[in-house]
Amino acid sequence: MGRNRKVGLDWWPRDIGLYRDPKLRAARQKFGVLGPYVYECLLDIAYGDKGYYIAYSGEGREDTLWQLREYTAGLENVTIETLAAVVDQLVASGLFHAALYERGFLTSKRIQMxxxxxxxxxxxxxxxxxxxxxxxxxxxEKNPSGKSFVLRAFISHTENAIYRTENAICCTENPQSREEQRTEEQRTVEDSRAEQTREEKAVTADSGLTTELEEKLNCKFDHNFCLELRRLQNKGMHREVFLDTARQTAENAPRNPAGYFRTLLQNCERDGILTAENMQKRAKPAPAQPAIGPSSEQLSAFDREWYERVKRYTREKAVPS
Known part of the structure; x- marks a missing residue:
């Protein structure tokens, strides 16, 4: 029989006092009920996908924030920037491991246990x-029998690490080994830089459009908004839609142009306005309703006489006898 390679969980243990955790106090004070709710959503994402962590860098960070956007659909004024700020606050409050967060992972001892x-x-x-x-x-302490696969794998990993360390000490006098180590370290650094460059290029896929939009709105877009613009471009939204929406934003002169611009773009996406042809679908003022009844110019002399008799008859019937 093959081994069970399932990674995520079908259920996860939730502490009864989860929302009373003192570490959630700062997030609750700053973001209201959104703070603890986002934390619970992150637990759901972690346990359901990787099992014990969330990849929170590059596309992993973007995917996580958009999942949170779906979790919070229906709540007012919950932007990608707000959700990212909530995550940062949860990390600052100690609900996620700070050092691993800097490496691009959301995890903690509570999640892993x-x-x-x-x-x-x-x-x-x-x-x-x-x-x-x-x-x-x-x-x-949680598995005294020691039958857990994770525990046994951890012990084996630790023993192998000790063995590798001992071998490294024995080889410190070998100049060839030191040269190979330096080469490997250099290759790792170069790979990391190349990956970072690819991510930066992906985010600024159309830097010309971004710069033009920023100039029209007289503001600077943050990293998360650039990701959202790229997502809309990948979805097929045309340059004309971005520029026309920016023009509308500038004409209305809102206090927060970037936020107002984002809302209009979200409305365009919702209404299927992705191309220049679609822009004709934008809401237009309803035509004025015609007045009820004919105008005096439309009535002939006979019709006017008849119309006056009807009104006079109606008034007389309305007067009680």
């Missing part, structure tokens, strides 16, 4: 121990 307990009976679980926070003692 929940995942550990939920996978005790699995016969195989893929784990990246470079971001694993639980110690052998903490896992043994």
């Amino acid at each position: 929940g995942y550990f307990l939920a996978t005790v009976t699995r016969n195989a679980v893929p784990i990246n121990f470079d971001i694993w926070l639980l110690t052998e003692q903490e896992m043994r």
